[in-house]
Amino acid sequence: MKAAFESYVQDETLILKIKGDLIGDESGPQLVGIVSDGLQEGIKKCIVDLSQVRYISSSGIGVLITILTKMRNADGEVYLTSPSEHVKKLLIITKLNNIFTVFDTLEDALNQSR
Template sequence: MNVNVESSLDKNNFIVKIAGDLIGDETGPKLMGLVSDAINDGARNCIIDLSRVRYISSSGIGVLITILTKMRNVGGEVFLTSPSEHVKKLLIITKLNNIFTVYDNLEEALANIP
């Protein structure tokens, strides 16, 4: 799995672009470290771009929920963008679409996040 990370110009938003399968393995701790660093740098929102994620395992769902918990503990929020049809179905089946705000694309997320 390849994890690309970029910070937006607005220091409150931390953008994570993920490519491949989100299965937890070594990527989970790596993502947790990146999110912790972003929080320490003042980020209060985490935007996760799922446009290049093909599959999310139960461990991958755990990673997303852990990121959400970390962000909410500092008064922040996590937003998901660009999920594939398969990932959208998974979010609906697991009812995570009720927990996360999901946007169709990154530009829409950035335009709607305060």
């Protein structure tokens, strides 16, 4: 199942809700484009909701790192929320849990980013 996503802005924070498999197909450049647009509008925080992501490939990890790099280069930050057990293990194996701030829920991330 390819990734589908929705994006919206809440409390000056860009929220990306991803569903399905994040494998860096055409959804990757689209997600990066949304983040670039957000930065141009002055948004400095991005929350990526992983609650409905079943699988992330190496290309999908690349998409997350690209988003993080773009935000940090603009003095912004990216938070990941609600990863499944499988995705949590992947973040630990790849040591991305040391690079990204990961929250259990979207609400926790929104409260932190205020």
